[in-house]
Amino acid sequence: MIEVSNLVKQYGDHYAVDHLSFTVNEGEVLGFLGPNGAGKSTTMNIITGYISATEGTVTINGHDILDEPEEAKKCLGYLPELPPVYPDMTVKEYLFFVAEIKGVKREDRFDDVMNAMESTKITNYQNRLIRHLSKGYRQRTGIAGAMIGNPQIIILDEPTVGLDPSQIIEVRDLIKSLAKDHTIILSSHIMQEISAVCDRVLIINKGKMIVNDSIKDLSRRMSGSNRLELKVKGSAAQAKELILGIGDVESVDVVGEEDGIVEMHVYSKDTDVREQVFDACAGAHLPIYAMNLIEMTLEEIFIKLVQNMEKEKGEEEK
Amino acid sequence: MIAIYKKELRSYFTSMIGFVFVALFLVVVGIYFTSYNLVGGYANFDYVLQSIGLLFIILIPTVTMRMIAEETKSKTDQLLYTSPLTIEKIVLGKYLAVYTLFLIVVAVICFYPLILGQFGNVDYPLAYANIFGFALMGAAYMAIGMFISSTTENQVIAAVLSFLVFLITYLMSYIVQVVPSDNLSAWIIFSVLNLLISVVLYTSLKNINVALIFAGAMEVILTALYLLKPSFFDGSVVKFLNWFSLFERYKAFGLGIIDFASVIYYLSLVFLFWFLTVQTIKKRRWN
Numbered sequence: 001m002i003e004v005s006n007l008v009k010q011y012g013d014h015y016a017v018d019h020l021s022f023t024v025n026e027g028e029v030l031g032f033l034g035p036n037g038a039g040k041s042t043t044m045n046i047i048t049g050y051i052s053a054t055e056g057t058v059t060i061n062g063h064d065i066l067d068e069p070e071e072a073k074k075c076l077g078y079l080p081e082l083p084p085v086y087p088d089m090t091v092k093e094y095l096f097f098v099a100e101i102k103g104v105k106r107e108d109r110f111d112d113v114m115n116a117m118e119s120t121k122i123t124n125y126q127n128r129l130i131r132h133l134s135k136g137y138r139q140r141t142g143i144a145g146a147m148i149g150n151p152q153i154i155i156l157d158e159p160t161v162g163l164d165p166s167q168i169i170e171v172r173d174l175i176k177s178l179a180k181d182h183t184i185i186l187s188s189h190i191m192q193e194i195s196a197v198c199d200r201v202l203i204i205n206k207g208k209m210i211v212n213d214s215i216k217d218l219s220r221r222m223s224g225s226n227r228l229e230l231k232v233k234g235s236a237a238q239a240k241e242l243i244l245g246i247g248d249v250e251s252v253d254v255v256g257e258e259d260g261i262v263e264m265h266v267y268s269k270d271t272d273v274r275e276q277v278f279d280a281c282a283g284a285h286l287p288i289y290a291m292n293l294i295e296m297t298l299e300e301i302f303i304k305l306v307q308n309m310e311k312e313k314g315e316e317e318k
Numbered sequence: 319m320i321a322i323y324k325k326e327l328r329s330y331f332t333s334m335i336g337f338v339f340v341a342l343f344l345v346v347v348g349i350y351f352t353s354y355n356l357v358g359g360y361a362n363f364d365y366v367l368q369s370i371g372l373l374f375i376i377l378i379p380t381v382t383m384r385m386i387a388e389e390t391k392s393k394t395d396q397l398l399y400t401s402p403l404t405i406e407k408i409v410l411g412k413y414l415a416v417y418t419l420f421l422i423v424v425a426v427i428c429f430y431p432l433i434l435g436q437f438g439n440v441d442y443p444l445a446y447a448n449i450f451g452f453a454l455m456g457a458a459y460m461a462i463g464m465f466i467s468s469t470t471e472n473q474v475i476a477a478v479l480s481f482l483v484f485l486i487t488y489l490m491s492y493i494v495q496v497v498p499s500d501n502l503s504a505w506i507i508f509s510v511l512n513l514l515i516s517v518v519l520y521t522s523l524k525n526i527n528v529a530l531i532f533a534g535a536m537e538v539i540l541t542a543l544y545l546l547k548p549s550f551f552d553g554s555v556v557k558f559l560n561w562f563s564l565f566e567r568y569k570a571f572g573l574g575i576i577d578f579a580s581v582i583y584y585l586s587l588v589f590l591f592w593f594l595t596v597q598t599i600k601k602r603r604w605n
Contacts, residue, residue, distance in 0.1 A: 011605075048400040052603045073402045084397035086325075088332045100321035101401040145397070 001026045001183050002047065002153060007056035009042050009207070016042045017053070018207035024153075029179045031198035031215075032187035039207040040187040041081050044157050047185070048078045060153065074103070077151040079159060083142025087131035091122055091141050094130060095148060102149040116144040119174055135162035143171070147178070154178060156186040160193060172196055203305065210305050228266040228273060231289035232281060236262045242284050246276045261289055322403070322411030327418060330381070336419055339381045343423045346373045351430055361438050363431045363445040367452045368572045371565055375484035378456070381419060382463025383477035385412055386595065390471040399603075409595050413464055413588075420456045424449060444574040451571025454584040458564055459484060461591035468598045490563035494556050504551035505544040508558075512536045522601070 002024040009017040017039045024030050032040050045051045047058050049065045049072065058065045063072040085094055095113040104112050117123045120140040125133065130141060139162055146154055159175070160168045175197045178184060188194055194201055195215055203211040232239045236254050239262045243252050248271045256263040266273065274291060281288050330336030350366040386409075389395040398408050431445035462483060467476045486493075497507070516533035520526060543550050560566060564587075567580040 045396075050396050050400050050603070070402045070404065073400060076400065078396070078400045080393065080396045082393045082396075084392075084394040086329065086394055088329055089325075093328075097321060097325050098397065098401075100324075101398065101403050103402055 001028075001061060002185070003057075003059040004043075004047065005057055005059075007043065007046060007058065008054045009039070009046060009051070010054040015207045017046070019056075020204065020207065020209055021056075022202060022209070022212055024183060024185060026152075026183055027179075027181075028200060029175070029184045029186070029198045031194035031201040032185060032204070033189060033191075033194060033201055034187075034204040035189065037206075038204050040204065041157055042207075043204075044078070044155055044185070044187065045080070048076055048155060049073055050078075050080075074149075075152045077146035077149065077154045079142045079146040079154075079156045081157045081161075083138050083145070085130045085138055085141050085145070088129065090127050090129055091117070091133070091144075092126040094141060095144055098145045098148045102151075104149045112148055112150070116147045119147065119177070120144040121170065136164060136167050139163060140167075140171075143174070151182075153183045153185070156184065158187055158189075160188065160190070168193075205305075205309070208309075210309060226268055226272065227294045228268070228277065229290070229292040229294060230264045230266055230277065231291075232262050232264070232286045233260055233289060234262060234284075234286040235260075238284075239264065239286060242280055242286065243277060246273060246280055248273050248276065319403070319407040319411040322398070322408050323415050323418075326412050326415030330415065330419055335381060335384070339377065339419060340422050340426075342380075343377055344426055346370055346377070347423075347427055347430075355430075355434055361434055361440050363434060363440070364448040364572050364574075366430070367427075367448050368569070371488055374456075375459070375481065375488055378459045378463055378484065379477040379480035381416055382460055382480060383467055383473045385416060385464045386468035386599070387471050387473045387476045390468075391473070399599075405596050405599050409464070409468075409592060409599070413461065413592060413595075416460055416464065417457055420460060421453065424453045424456070427452075441574070447571050447574050447576050450576065451568050451580070454581060455564055455568045458584040458587040458591075461588040461595075465591040465595045465598065468595045487562050487564045490559055491566050494559050494563070497555050497559065499553060499556060501544065501548045501551040504555045505540060507555050508540050508551075509537060512540065 004023070005021045007017050007020040008015065020039075020043060022030075032043070034040050042051070046053045047060070047065070049058075049069050052066065058072075060072040061075050063075075065072045086097075089097065092113065095116060096109060099109045099112055114123070117126055120143050122137060122140050122144060125137055130138060133141065139159065143156065143159060146156065156175070160171050163171060172193065175184065175186065179197065184197075186194075186198070198215055200214050201211065202209065230243070236257050240252050240254055243249055243264065243266055248268050250267045250269055252267070253265040254262060255265055266277065272293065274293060277291065278288065327336075330339075347366060347370060350369055351363075354360050354365045354369070355363060386395075389398065399405065427449055428446075431440050431442060431449075434440045434445075435442070463476075463480045466480045466483065467473075470476050470479070497503075512533060516529045516536075519532055520529035564584075567577070567583055570577045570580055
């Protein structure tokens with residue numbers, strides 16, 4: 001369906017996208033994760049033909065986006081980071097305009113527009129000027145625009161940004177219903193969103209791919225990683241050494257020290273180390289002031305992954 | 319293309335820009351018409367159109383400045399460039415819409431000679447040849463304005479740049495009178511021009527070799543021509559600069575002459591700047 005191979009986008013010496021390759025199969029929902037500036041939007045802009053890659057190719061349904069742009073773009077619906085809406089149009093006018101430039105046949109336009117408005121629940125706002133709409137409704141108008149023409153592939157760049165919690169749930173449901181007969185790529189930095197709707201997740205950082213995994217594998221990875229927030233009375237060096245001495249502990253970060261109380265983050269894999277930490281602290285007469293087990297969020301997993309990536313890189317250089 | 323055309327035209331009239339442009343233009347023409355023809359008692363409508371040059375070059379950028387720059391700035395271009403429409407068609411649709419605005423003005427102006435006809439003998443062919451030339455010159459200037467709008471995402475910069483470029487073409491017939499006409503200065507002027515083109519070439523291609531080879535080859539040709547056949551440079555600077563004098567061509571229409579060369583000249587400018595606009599947009603995607 002979508003084949004991205006060896007994609008590079010270079011701005012001067014800076015690589016926005018660095019040799020990225022992946023494929024999206026028909027009917028699949030792919031989640032695109034990464035921090036700001038990771039290259040998510042750039043990659044999406046290249047796939048949709050808005051900007052050109054320095055190297056590499058993008059093939060959509062067998063059509064190269066550069067060689068046969070018209071054919072390739074006909075299969076696509078795209079919602080960029082900022083919904084590309086014209087403030088001086090009404091919602092209805094805008095959607096009819098989108099239908100027209102996408103080459104929807106005259107007799108199908110009305111149904112298409114009505115359908116898109118209904119799915120995104122903006123039918124009641126159809127005669128409002130987009131200028132007067134809130135961010136959330138502009139976003140919905142943008143999503144409706146991406147649905148027009150019933151393209152096989154829908155690409156959504158952070159579709160839930162700027163929406164309130166109930167709208168977020170609605171949009172997620174909408175994406176789920178679209179997923180039944182569309183191939184979807186969506187980007188986000190919110191884990192629940194990805195795990196709620198996606199089959200597969202792609203994590204990128206600094207233009208490089210870190211993870212390309214199914215959701216199941218990733219959530220296993222997630223539950224396997226735990227973080228312990230720990231407050232101990234004593235000196236930082238002593239406490240760190242002591243905790244690191246526990247076999248299952250992977251790493252310890254000292255995050256603060258105040259009035260002789262050290263605050264640390266203890267990372268472990270798979271095992272719950274609370275009892276071992278208690279025993280160790282009791283043995284060394286370091287009173288525990290607080291201990292709290294926290295499951296790692298995506299951001300933290302992500303930061304860990306990035307740190308690991310950079311550590312490996314540093315070791316390679318040595 | 320028709321979708322873009324309709325959308326652009328509608329946005330001119332929902333955002334008031336269109337009304338303001340047409341109204342201002344008609345006010346300007348009306349003032350000259352009243353003072354020359356009605357109060358002054360001249361039956362020559364061509365005086366009016368020949369005189370509004372400076373105001374003309376101020377008015378055109380007010381509508382052309384937003385053509386591409388606004389979409390780039392507000393990122394609505396993402397919708398257009400990711401749609402199945404080609405950039406050629408998008409740009410053409412936009413250009414035709416802005417030109418329609420100008421044609422509305424021209425259509426109203428077409429009535430003025432008829433009004434004059436109520437009071438005496440009017441040379442209609444002369445008047446309408448003028449209006450025809452005026453419409454062509456407007457087409458060329460709007461294409462240039464559109465091109466400038468595609469080079470920046472700041473509308474104010476686009477407007478100021480357009481005005482400067484238009485002003486230079488407007489003043490070209492005066493500039494031509496002060497340029498030296500001997501062959502040595504012609505050689506120097508063309509060499510400097512060659513250098514400028516090479517710099518532009520380098521900044522757009524980022525390839526020092528191509529720029530150097532181009533500059534070197536052109537310089538060798540220029541110098542060889544200067545040494546072997548200096549007569550080639552006779553009056554060349556004036557001829558060259560006159561090529562940019564859009565108003566000079568229009569003056570021929572003021573004499574009632576529909577010069578075929580001038581018609582081709584204006585139309586090829588439209589084509590050239592439409593092409594350059596398309597290329598600028600395409601090139602931006604590669605940066």
